[in-house]
Amino acid sequence: xxxxxxxxxxxxxPIRPPSEAASLLIRITRNCPWNRCTFCPVYKRETFSxxxxxxxxxxxxxxxxxxxxxxxxRRTGPARYGDFNRAALSDEAxxxxxxxxxxxxxxxxxxQDGNSLIIKPLDLINILKHLSTSFxxxxxxxxxxxxxxxxRISDEHLQQMAEAGLNRIHIGMESGSDTVLKxxxxxxxxxxxxxxGQKVKRAGMELSEYFMPGLGGKKLSGEHAAETADALxxxxxxxxxxxxxxxxxxxxxxxxxxxGEFNKLGEVDTARELRHFLGSLTGITSAIRSDHILNLFHxxxxxxxxxRQKMIDSLDEFLALDPEKQMIFCIGRRSNRMSHLADLNDPxxxxxxxxxxxxxxxxxxxxxxxxxxxxxxxx
Numbered sequence: 001x002x003x004x005x006x007x008x009x010x011x012x013x014p015i016r017p018p019s020e021a022a023s024l025l026i027r028i029t030r031n032c033p034w035n036r037c038t039f040c041p042v043y044k045r046e047t048f049s050x051x052x053x054x055x056x057x058x059x060x061x062x063x064x065x066x067x068x069x070x071x072x073x074r075r076t077g078p079a080r081y082g083d084f085n086r087a088a089l090s091d092e093a094x095x096x097x098x099x100x101x102x103x104x105x106x107x108x109x110x111x112q113d114g115n116s117l118i119i120k121p122l123d124l125i126n127i128l129k130h131l132s133t134s135f136x137x138x139x140x141x142x143x144x145x146x147x148x149x150x151x152r153i154s155d156e157h158l159q160q161m162a163e164a165g166l167n168r169i170h171i172g173m174e175s176g177s178d179t180v181l182k183x184x185x186x187x188x189x190x191x192x193x194x195x196x197g198q199k200v201k202r203a204g205m206e207l208s209e210y211f212m213p214g215l216g217g218k219k220l221s222g223e224h225a226a227e228t229a230d231a232l233x234x235x236x237x238x239x240x241x242x243x244x245x246x247x248x249x250x251x252x253x254x255x256x257x258x259x260g261e262f263n264k265l266g267e268v269d270t271a272r273e274l275r276h277f278l279g280s281l282t283g284i285t286s287a288i289r290s291d292h293i294l295n296l297f298h299x300x301x302x303x304x305x306x307x308r309q310k311m312i313d314s315l316d317e318f319l320a321l322d323p324e325k326q327m328i329f330c331i332g333r334r335s336n337r338m339s340h341l342a343d344l345n346d347p348x349x350x351x352x353x354x355x356x357x358x359x360x361x362x363x364x365x366x367x368x369x370x371x372x373x374x375x376x377x378x379x
Contacts, residue, residue: 005052010059010094013112015042017170017208017241018291020142022104024063024097024135025112028056028127032114034146036185039174039215041250043114053123057130062091064134066098067106074102106135111143117169118149121157128164142168147196148188158203168206168238171196176231177223180216184253190231197235207237211277214245214270218263221273229280236284244270244294246375266368267296267330268319274300275315278308294375296333298340317341323364328353330367334374 011027029050031043066089073079081099089095109131117124131141143166150158150171175181176190200207209232216224232240247254247264256262265273274297278288281304288311290300299314318326318341325344332338332353343349356362362370 005055007052007055007058010062010091010097011051011055012093012097015114016110016112017142017144019208019241019289020108020110022100023108023110023140023142024101024106025110026056026059026063026127026131027051027112028116028119028124028143029113033118033149034115034187036187037174038184038252038256039212039245039247041248044250050119053119053126056127059094060127060130060134062094063098063101066091066095067102067135069095070099070102106137108140108142109135109138111141111166114144115146115149116143117145117153121153121161124166125157125160125164128161128166132165138165140167141165142170145169145171145196145200146188147171147173147193150196150199151192153199155199155202158199158205162203162205166205168208169200170208170210170241171200172210173197173228173231174210174212174243175215175224176228177216177220178227180220180224180227183220184215190227194231194234197231197237201235201237206239207235208239208241209235209237210241210243212243212245213274213277214265218265218269221265221269222276225273225276226280229277232286233280233282233284237286239289240281240286241289241291242274242295242300243292244296246294247372249376264368264372267371268326271296271315271318275312275319278312278315281308296330314341327357327362327364327367330371331357331362334371 012025013027013030016023016025029048031046031048033048035043035046035048070079073083084095128141131138150169173193174184174186176193178189181189197207197209211228245264247257253262257264284304287303288301288307290297297314297318300311302308302311318329321329328350329338329341329344332343332349335353335356337353338344338349360370
């Protein structure tokens, strides 16, 4: 007979969306139940498991106690982390999470890891109710979710999850092209992506869908942009978040790239693909967010449909530049010397980037190879 898993204390997983930086992280599952996507380096060679619900509830209770300690100490004066007797803490990991949560304003909670909705719906509803009772001040409880998993959850259970406090789901669509999805072993098709997104919206939850510019490579760039836009047009998510393709060393797609089996887009071609994508988004009211360091353009950020042309104009401005100016901007952004296209108008910034390019032999012809090296540091 299998022995029950012993409680080892408060747990946190390795990732969360950038928009959840201030959130309390509550780990419900460990790793990813699919874990075959060729572009993803996370969880590879790790085993997926469900945490016992009793352990999750205990985590929540422990963090709640820590939050109460911190708030009590703050009533009598500043309470910095170093002011607390760490030796007396029953669970320092929980205390660190609570301290970060309080410092962030206690507005949001994120459920980890890669697909928390895979647990039994009633178990998740139980956890959500306990979170809402323990932290009634929280405005948002969110989670990652795979489209294939969500498509299998009944509308009734999704509605109950929303009523229990789950009010935003992050889905990594990555692409709406069945060809691209199959190529990168995403384990889902376009039809299921659309169904899952529509189900989340029907349940009354906010939906963030992630698009990965460059995932189709040069061969499938046009299809990748058009099919993803078509899928999103049918869903109308609250947020469309951009995550430009990078090639971390441990991702299977990187090995394919190094073997010449995947032809990666450079910066200029990725801008063309992004322009195609934005031009194909019609009839929706989503917010576009470029909230990740891997994205080249801060300018691609706005609300559809009103800001659509402004974002397209920024890409057209970049694409109309001569190759040297495109290089200056790309190297400037990737080296943190520039943040917006308008920085090209600053002679001091422009000359600084040109000096770097000359010192390292960077030209318009080899800049993408250099940027690939730079990007490895961000991953």
